[in-house]
Ligand SMILES: Nc1ncnc2c1ncn2[C@@H]1O[C@H](COP(=O)(O)OP(=O)(O)OP(=O)(O)O)[C@@H](O)[C@H]1O
């Protein structure tokens with residue numbers, strides 16, 4: 301899934317000093333004049349204060365990017381002012397100005413969080429260089445914070461769409477285990493969102509500010525994969541021209557995502573087992589081991605337990621990987637998620653393409669709700685993207701959908717159970733999705749009745765509701 305990169309546009313603001321507010325504090329008038337004339341000569345907005353107290357007042361009332369203050373003021377000392385400024389505005393930058401011979405206190409000020417210091421007397425350029433450098437750091441701090449927030453937003457579990465009971469239960473478990481160190485195995489058919497879930501878990505864990513390293517275990521030859529994972533030392537094989545760190549080391553402090561772990565070569569299964577047991581790795585050709593600090597999440601689109609039974613996957617490795625197993629159900633088993641996913645993808649591609657296709661015709665919705673979706677969410681996403689490219693109005697209509705959805709065989713649900721056939725053109729997405737959830741309930745009830753050979757008491761038990769609720773539901777759904 302590609303995301304729009306944020307437009308930070310730092311270049312633009314770098315050349316434009318006039319939006320930057322600086323508070324210069326000194327109890328000597330001529331110093332105040334120097335600050336003002338130097339800083340205003342390159343267009344900074346300058347405010348001044350001739351005492352620590354008036355500086356603090358100004359900081360309470362206004363927003364500044366930078367404070368330049370003398371270390372020795374008569375009322376409040378520069379360090380106190382520094383602390384107060386950072387308390388009021390955690391992102392603010394502070395430059396301390398010290399007199400000759402007080403370098404030691406300047407160093408103290410740096411330890412207390414000042415961003416730079418200059419000593420008196422100073423040249424015009426010295427002041428400007430210090431100010432520029434400090435503001436650059438300020439910008440980077442803000443960008444970092446922005447990017448972190450951005451990533452969290454992108455991969456927060458709340459951005460994984462799904463309102464079905466199974467998905468909600470899955471999200472709750474994922475949230476719970478995210479913060480533990482437990483090794484997690486994610487299983488699900490292709491396109492169900494395994495990688496997205498792995499990312500969401502990493503960004504909801506205490507390791508979120510450390511790397512998330514992904515490797516597809518089925519995508520490369522044995523030797524290459526081995527060296528990718530564990531690293532090698534120079535000369536350990538032809539082509540090993542220099543020492544190379546493996547991904548387990550690259551992911552230090554963070555998470556490694558072993559995708560398609562079911563595909564991993566037999567010899568590597570044993571190496572991986574050792575990593576999980578010993579929490580250390582041995583780079584190829586090395587005779588010493590390296591401790592690793594990595595959280596391991598793996599994913600597989602086949603049922604690993606079955607692979608174990610068939611003797612294709614080590615049982616001991618399976619148990620180590622599957623401390624916690626998260627199973628993402630195929631889309632066809634949670635059709636009530638479809639309307640919300642469609643809405644999510646419409647918004648996503650509208651944002652990316654600067655378009656405003658926000659409606660879907662009832663016929664198109666009906667077709668999408670009843671399709672088989674062997675490719676799961678990825679397939680749905682592709683279908684929506686394609687339809688949006690082809691659309692020449694604000695509405696997705698059936699003619700924009702691929703042939704197999706239009707004319708293809710409906711899935712195993714037979715026609716009278718297809719449930720939702722939306723007929724009213726004016727339904728909102730919310731109404732459509734409540735219809736969809738009614739259709740799913742209807743289907744579940746029919747299945748339960750079938751299993752219980754029409755016995756309502758048994759059917760109610762199967763559904764986990766009372767017989768009375770079953771009657772009410774059936775009545776509400778007009779099922780007789
Ligand atoms: N619940 C969801 N909400 C929003 N987007 C989703 C959801 N599930 C999957 N997607 C999107 O569907 C696409 C496929 O997801 P992902 O790559 O995580 O699947 P996968 O299970 O790893 O597939 P594969 O087994 O083929 O590698 C991605 O673009 C992903 O962002």
Ligand SMILES: [Mg+2]
Nearest residue numbers: 491494495559
């Ligand atoms: Mg994947």
